[in-house]
Amino acid sequence: MIRGWHLAGSILTPQGFVQGRLHFSERIEAIEEAPVKGPYILPGFLDLHVHGGGGREVMEGQEGVEATLRFHLQHGTTGLLATTVTAPLADLERTLKGAQAAMEGPWGKALLGVHLEGPFISPNRLGAQPPFPLPPDREIASHLLSLAPVRVVTLAPELLGALELIRFLAEKGIRVQLGHTGARYEEALSALEAGAVGFTHLYNAMTGLHHRAPGVVGLALERGKWAEIIPDGLHVHPAAIRLALKTIPGLYFVSDAVAAAGMPEGTYPLGAHRMEKRKEGVWLGESLAGSTLTLDQALRNLVAFRVPLEEAAKRLSLYPARYLRLSDRGEIALGKRADLVVLDEALRVLEVYLEGEQLAWEGSTRN
Ligand SMILES: [Zn+2]
Numbered sequence: 001m002i003r004g005w006h007l008a009g010s011i012l013t014p015q016g017f018v019q020g021r022l023h024f025s026e027r028i029e030a031i032e033e034a035p036v037k038g039p040y041i042l043p044g045f046l047d048l049h050v051h052g053g054g055g056r057e058v059m060e061g062q063e064g065v066e067a068t069l070r071f072h073l074q075h076g077t078t079g080l081l082a083t084t085v086t087a088p089l090a091d092l093e094r095t096l097k098g099a100q101a102a103m104e105g106p107w108g109k110a111l112l113g114v115h116l117e118g119p120f121i122s123p124n125r126l127g128a129q130p131p132f133p134l135p136p137d138r139e140i141a142s143h144l145l146s147l148a149p150v151r152v153v154t155l156a157p158e159l160l161g162a163l164e165l166i167r168f169l170a171e172k173g174i175r176v177q178l179g180h181t182g183a184r185y186e187e188a189l190s191a192l193e194a195g196a197v198g199f200t201h202l203y204n205a206m207t208g209l210h211h212r213a214p215g216v217v218g219l220a221l222e223r224g225k226w227a228e229i230i231p232d233g234l235h236v237h238p239a240a241i242r243l244a245l246k247t248i249p250g251l252y253f254v255s256d257a258v259a260a261a262g263m264p265e266g267t268y269p270l271g272a273h274r275m276e277k278r279k280e281g282v283w284l285g286e287s288l289a290g291s292t293l294t295l296d297q298a299l300r301n302l303v304a305f306r307v308p309l310e311e312a313a314k315r316l317s318l319y320p321a322r323y324l325r326l327s328d329r330g331e332i333a334l335g336k337r338a339d340l341v342v343l344d345e346a347l348r349v350l351e352v353y354l355e356g357e358q359l360a361w362e363g364s365t366r367n
Contacts, residue, residue: 005356007342009038012313014333024338026356031332039350040309043317043331044078044339045295048152048324049115049201049228049254051083051270053261053294058082059091059271061098062105069107071262072255074361075294076341076349079112079321079329081151083256085271086118086129089140096147103149109355112324113149117200120165121180122156127205128289129180130272136161138168150174151324154200156181157191170195175323177228178216180205185214192223198323199227201256202244203236204288226250226323231301232293234281238305245307252319253298253312258282258290300347309347 008021013031022041023030051057054071056064065082072080082099084092099114119134120141126133134140136159144150152175155162166176178188179200184207199206199220207215220227227248231241235256244251255261260268260277267274268282275282275289282289293301295316302312314331321330329337338356343349352359 005353005358007038007041007340008034008036009041009342011041011332012043012310014331016310022332022340024340024353024356026338028332028334028336028338030334039345040343040347041332042076042313042341042343043329044341044352044354045076045299045316046079046112046320046330047072047077047255047257047295048081048112048252048320049083049117049256050077050080051085051257051290052259053257055259055263055268057259057269058099059085059087059095059269061094062101063098065095065098065102065111066105066107069102069110072257072294073107073110073352073354073359074349075296076343076352077110077295078339078341078352078354079110081112081115083115083117086121086126086132087271088132091271092116092119092144093147096144096150100148112326113151115152115154116144116150117154118180120153120155120159120162122159122182125156125180125182125205127180128270128273128275128284128287130270132272135159136165138165141165141169145172145174152177152198154179156183157196158183158187163190163194166191166194166196173325178206181216182207183216185216185219188216188219192219197226199224201235201254202227202229202248202251203240204230220244221247224248226252228252228254230254230256230291230293231298231305232281232291233301235288235291241302241305242307250319250323252315252323253295253302255293255295255298256291257293261292261294263292296341296343296347296349299343303347
């Protein structure tokens with residue numbers, strides 16, 4: 001472990017950007033204001049919805065999880081939730097066991113746990129999810145929870161037994177999100193009352209807002225406290241992102257990245273599906289199949305969408321940390337983990353630090 005590092009530049013602190021020097025070991029030790037010039041120093045990004053990247057995906061098991069962590073670390077993501085797709089139980093078991101093993105592996109410090117996207121989702125709202133949805137089932141859920149630290153579950157609240165499952169998961173401190181759902185407004189409201197708190201890739205794979213049928217989107221905009229959204233410019237129009245920012249206090253950004261992220265055009269796995277990366281996105285037939293986004297690109301997109309840099313950065317770090325109740329990271333403040341991303345003027349990643357240790361990779365400044 002390298003100790004006693006310092007970086008100089010424009011540091012994002014809880015009070016806003018400060019010019020100065022940042023001193024840290026595994027933790028942030030001091031922020032010293034000084035008239036120095038230098039790159040942006042931001043808290044590392046936290047991505048609560050990631051299926052894969054760099055040609056690999058978490059559904060492969062431990063190696064896929066580790067390759068995904070490594071790929072996204074290079075883009076400044078210092079914490080992520082390995083996110084499953086709907087799959088036969090044996091495949092989910094392999095993924096969860098792989099994630100548990102990866103917690104102890106070389107990139108385990110960047111693994112926040114698991115996001116189960118399904119299998120308790122609507123068969124009518126699969127989007128690009130493989131066709132293995134299950135009705136809500138507490139025993140299956142308990143079994144899956146026993147295999148790895150599950151932090152987030154995405155489910156469809158209109159399914160029979162969903163409300164009971166929401167109560168069960170919420171009592172365990174798991175964040176339950178509505179997604180891949182055809183629920184009416186009233187059904188989704190019952191889910192919030194039962195303890196669900198979030199919305200998965202807001203606007204996508206859920207009932208839209210109509211003034212006589214406000215749907216899941218209407219509920220999220222009316223009284224959602226938290227929601228994730230994909231700022232790749234394909235899944236959601238920038239204006240719809242700005243609208244959600246006005247009404248949902250805890251809105252945070254996710255990549256929903258799949259194996260094709262960071263790869264040339266071609267065919268890649270998404271669980272049981274094969275999907276196609278063409279230059280405008282990743283497709284399963286006519287359906288968007290996750291994204292090729294990384295959170296450094298998300299930051300650049302958000303600034304282009306007229307979201308202020310400070311706000312965009314906080315919604316990529318502090319907000320997801322708060323959502324998962326992680327009080328030791330997500331901001332650059334005394335005593336917090338030194339998970340840092342250093343970016344140039346064009347917001348390109350220069351350096352990444354994970355618990356104070358600078359990461360090296362081919363083409364990075366430190367090799
Ligand atoms: Zn999805």
